[in-house]
Amino acid sequence: MSLIKVALAGQPNVGKSALINSIGNARLKVGNFSGVTVTKEIVRFSKDGYDFEITDLPGSYSLTDYTIEERVTREYLDHEDYDLILNVVDSVNIERNLYLTTELLSLNKKMVVALNMTDEAVAEGVDINEQQLGKILGVSCVKTSAVQKTGIDEIISAVIQSYENTENKFHLQFSEPFEQEIYRIVAFLNEKKVSCKISLKALAIKLLREDKEAYLRFREEPVWVELQPMLNDAYQHLYLHYDTKDLDDIFNDEKMALAKGAVAETVYFKKTEKKNLTEKIDSLLMHQFIGLPIFLFLMWGLFQLTFEVGSIPMDWIDAFFSAMIDATKSFLGDTELASVVADGAIAGVGAVVLFLPNIIILFLGIALLETTGYMSRVAFLLDGFFHKFGLHGKSFIPLVSGFGCSVPAYMAARTLKNDRDRLLTLFIIGFMSCGARLPIYVLFVGAFFAEHHAGNMLFAIYISGALLGIIAAKVLKMTVFKGDDEPFVMEMPKYRLPSLKLIYHTVSGQAMMYLKKAGTFILLASVLIWFASNYPKYPEIDLNYQTRIEQAVSEEQIAEISNELALYNLENSYLGKIGHASEPFFAPLGYDWRMAVALETGLAAKEVVVATLGVLYGLGDEHDEESAGLINKIRTNINFPSAVSFIVFVMIYLPCLAASMVFMREAGGWKYLAYLFVFTTATAWILSFAAFNITKLLI
């Protein structure tokens, strides 16, 4: 079977990823804002006797290096090996989309155009004659809808046809003066037998656009001596004809003239004067004064739901795992094996799975924000406020992703053009508490606050985390990342009602990832923590206590002595020793060694914090009549000021290992990770110290 390598290119938010999901049954991330895809993703499948390898590229408005993701796209299109370009176009915004299409055409590769969002075009009275358009552009154009799955087979056969077609004509026709200059240069290159991977015409266009790479290629060669004056002549002609000395302007004019011409000939717009849905919704959500309050109210509602609705199945899950622990112990007896399975594995994994309902609701909220188009609106509303604190309105998008997981959030920061803005955003993404920290909050808030306050508390935690982050941004901007502001120009998508399937895929994918982590990484970590908290053994001391137990006179005394023994063993275990060693650092914050250990294991992954607490507070009370739920154990073992201080520390300190590695890669080195570590740890320590002491004073 032959392999067709397709490069998927187009402007942002036109449905490239969605189209690939429909064509190749993939599950690429889809969202209704610009900059969802920030790295190239490859999808492979077979159809009609061909193997396809489609590379989904980040959307770009034009083939320049404006932002990092756009550079990814340009470099891929220029240098990678692919058979043809599949250019996805938003039919409703056809004219603007054709600017990029003309740029792609000047690369002179085989190409197919997908006129996507046909369903919306029909609804909005945009009627495209795709045959005619195909003739003008010299490539086949196919109407598709990624959502309604129309035109899918047609686009595949168009791709195959174009692949099999050996003749590749350069179809793009610029205006007469421009074509003349191109012709002259091509003739010269031909004469000099210059060979090139792209066609000579494409090369000539690059030279005329003062493309750096094209220049560098020739600079070292003897032809340059003759080529340079020729180019100079060409520029002079163009300057004269267009009455400007700006080559970008000239080329933009050309592009626009092409796009306008093509649209005039092939697209028919039915006039509709009635307000569309987007306008109606926006008059409320984008309102100058009530827009932001509405957003805050929606967020507040989300956290109420997270707690209220989330806690219903939580009780069942808690009861289920408690019962499982008891059952395991009665089945396996009072053995080491029973303890590692029940107190290690089940307690640790159970503590993490417990919070699945909360996580699902939070992810649902984020998914709705990302897929409806509301996110860009909030970025707009917050831009003024963000700007005051030295942040870019666009920073809002990675920051929101940060509430789900920091890893994609760090990547999403690539859409920020300026390195300083990007670094600044990277540094404060951690302040947006990720989904994995939610369990810790729910656990502590559930343990220490009345149920009707719990949702408010959660909301307060998230909001104060975000505010802290913004303040930290201001501090960093004034000290480290000084510099000018970058322009804020952003496209606002129209509102789209996400399909249930899309929401389901997004949320279930994330939920599955959480469960998978609980079943693998957390399981392993829990067992490790169990070992580290049960070993080494102290046989002599054990013996000593056994004799005391035998000599004891009452049941109470026996219980007391056994508890003492368990505590001795725990405190002298490996983990106990580690905990005690770091206790001085954490003691001013009000933590006992177990909380200290939980924070330390949390560096691996934030879910491990609750797993550790589950294992550590589960041990040592084996003599309880019933295994009380984790929430109860926290309530009886930790005092209120320590709990508040613990929450503050968790809010701020270093993100998990995986996220830290991604941070390092995105920021550009170990150095930055070291800064981040010092910055977050110092801030966390100081604020927790303050929180601990203030709370102590207040109660």
Next chain:
Amino acid sequence: MTLNNLSKGDSAIIYRVNADKELKNRFNSFGLTKGARVYVEYHSLAKKTMEVRINQTRIALRTQEAEHIELEQE
């Protein structure tokens, strides 16, 4: 007059874009170019940021950026 002077609901035709190369290119690719008609749709609090529309495209930009866009007298 420049784009930032328009109030909500107003529209005008762009006469010239006076920005550096990069920003101008970006404006261009959104269709914010000479001869295009822009409509002002929304302002954020304190008029720091505005949303404009060209054909079907909605664009958010700061007042500062809007100052780069000169309008035709009508």
